[in-house]
Amino acid sequence: MIRIYRQLLVAQIQAAAQYRIQAVLWMLFSIIRPVIFLAAWTAVSTAQGGSVGGYTTSDFAAYYIALTIVGHLTTAWNSFEFEFEVRQGRLSPKLLRPLHPLHYSVVENLVWKVTTFLPLMLVCLVIALTFQVKWSGEWWHLALFVPSIVLAAALSFMIGWVVATATFWLQRINTVNTLLQRTSFIFAGQIAPIALQVISYSLPFAYVLATPAEILRGGVTLERGLLYLVGQAVWLALAIVAYRFAWRAGLREYSAVGA
């Protein structure tokens, strides 16, 4: 499997290198939303004497920078890609090979994240200097962030695959994807930190974005950080079970249209 991944990585890097402008545009697009919310909360915080719900302007800036980094590292577009592949007949060649189609997406996802991470960090650095962000974390926040971001990326990826399998029945899942994005927008901690939105703790979306972002900015106690990891692991396990069930059932429905 390591040899397969190595070769897939080489091929994907070669393919990605052909579309550099597209990569830069997507990266900028991922920054725009957090920056807008950061500007809005900074204005609110300044108007209310420097803090909202315990978050100072500097805390908001740290949170949204952390959210940008986490958003970048956890983004998954496989459900959009999967629908396209099914409709264009590109899934069939993959199904004919002795390698699960999921592995191609893993590699594609990793290559995008790795190749665009450095320029993203430069942009984040500029924002941090502009808003005079002060990191208030401990060393264990960083140690906790590593498993948290891995679990978050895996959870986001698997949620994408669960949604993707709906293509087997519905053929078009644009609306399902949009619904998922809107829900995630509301409950993942993008509008506001989830400490201000308690219901988010019971849904999977916060465990993709908000919880690793809170850990990264150093905004949680050790106990709470560990609790976040447990929440992430539980949702990931549920997503994997749901995916395996949906994939098997979906293949029986697959009509191999256009291929």
Add this chain to the structure above:
Amino acid sequence: MDAPVVDVRALRKVYRVTERETGLAATFRSFVRRRYREVLAVDGITFHIDAGEVVGFLGPNGAGKTTTLKMLSGLLYPTGGEATVLGHVPWRREGAFLRGMTLLMGNRSQLVWDIPAADSFLVLKEIYAVPEAQYTRTLDELTDLLDLGPLLHKPVRGLSLGERMKVEFAAGLLHSPGVAFLDEPTLGLDISMQGRIRRFVAEYNRRSGATILLTSHYMDDVVALCRRVIVIHHGVLLYDGALADLAERMAPYKRISVTLRGTVGDLSTYGEVVSSNENLATIHVPRAQAAERTARLVRELGDQLADISVEDPPIEEVIDKVFASERPLAEAMA
């Protein structure tokens, strides 16, 4: 006796499709209450293919050929019946099965468009776990047979249709599959490239001993490659046997073409005149009487006759007759 490589028993596939009448009102009605219809694509077909055979799988559009190939390659679950390919049930999609077969579709690409084929081949080598020495040998052989040399290092998106088809063939055969399902492999190619692909398939079968099931609308492909054909229509198996016998059974006549020095007169006493144009005529005569009618034509037309030839009707014509038949030929012959 060895078990057949492809063993199909009463295989059946029914698609469930939505149906609605035309017009805006029907669209709204369909939005509220959807109507479904069952389409029988493959209706209980049975056949076996032994190791090393090259079999033509014929039928008009919508006959069920591609659906059958998709079931045999594990892409589709059947609605009923059984099948094994290389001893595996295809739709279980076991690794050993997937490593042992290939499905090549003339109008579909399995290569990554943005990178050269040689790089895609390296990915396939790892996916199929092809040992280094075998990979080098197979690629050299395919490069030689298909003249791939100049194409391997160009991005696939820059290749012409014919060039792309050649590298698609190589990609599909790099892991030396024991069974190859070829669905319209020469679709859209010019005559010279069709010939090249045909020669390649024949040579590949000779060298590797692979079992090949081929669909094609170009009868030249079938005539050049397949001694045996399976004909299906409306999902039902109409004929399974030698290509040569198909002509004899379905078209019990010979075609006599005559070229005269003058204008063609009335030739209906020799047989059924199917075409007549100035000094050229084509006559269908019963097979058993072909020699006698030809001799009569030569004798009675004398110096008027510039040329004469006697041949089987073209295979396209024979196949048309099979498709037009009301009931399966297998039943008719039983």
